[in-house]
Amino acid sequence: MAAQKNTTPAGAPADSAEAPPLHVAIVMDGNGRWAKRRALPRTLGHRAGVEALKRIVEAAPDMNIRWLTVFGFSTENWSRPAAEVAELMALPKRYFETDIARLEREGVRVRVIGSDKGLSRDLLKICREAEQRTAKNDRFFLNVAFNYGGKADIVDAARKFAEAVAAGRARPDDLTEALFESQLATGDAPPPDLIVRPSGEQRLSNFMLWQAAYAEFVFQDVLWPDYTAAHLQAAIAEFQTRNRRYGAVVPDDALAAG
């Protein structure tokens, strides 16, 4: 079991002033409420959510973001009514059908992260094709978290390591935070600098639990289908006012304490 690079922030406190977030993660929330306000079925809210995703994926590279991880379907969303689950299952196809050629051309590498369990063969084929078509790209990385749960992600990584130990490929002492992190669904991507949740809700909902350890959070009062590049720009501006300390102190405060 080979360790990948340690992407955990280490060392001195980093000021995020001016530095753009390299990895942004978004909980795309509010499709249902958007539809309800218009007296439309929830399915139309989800379809409008796909259009918002397209806008944001187009805009993000110009904001110097390199990794974008979006929450498309959680392991808990299976408990929704069957008709809504069916609509949610159709979203990756709806997105990739229209956009995969552009993503491929524009240097975007797509990964669909999450469990395969419960997904139809057709859907898995669409997702794997999108990944294969863009596998050589490295200008921008798009992770679509689909049938994803942060707890399941951690359990899967633990299982992989336990299997390596059982097979004699690793020893318990080999386990480090960096090695563990490399086994998560986000692989060798750095952890998100910024996690955005629109729709006014302020919780993580089992999204990237490990990876969120030192992320900055920005909650915005806009429903996802209405989300535009200007909202993302505003979230980044808010991020740039934050002082990231990673548990350390800023040098001036350290002097004062001494």
Ligand code: FPP
């Ligand atoms: C949560 O809003 C949103 C979802 C469960 C689906 C998110 C999907 C998209 C935004 C479309 C793009 C996705 C892919 C995979 C291409 P909600 O329905 O819970 O909204 P509510 O809280 O207002 O009811």
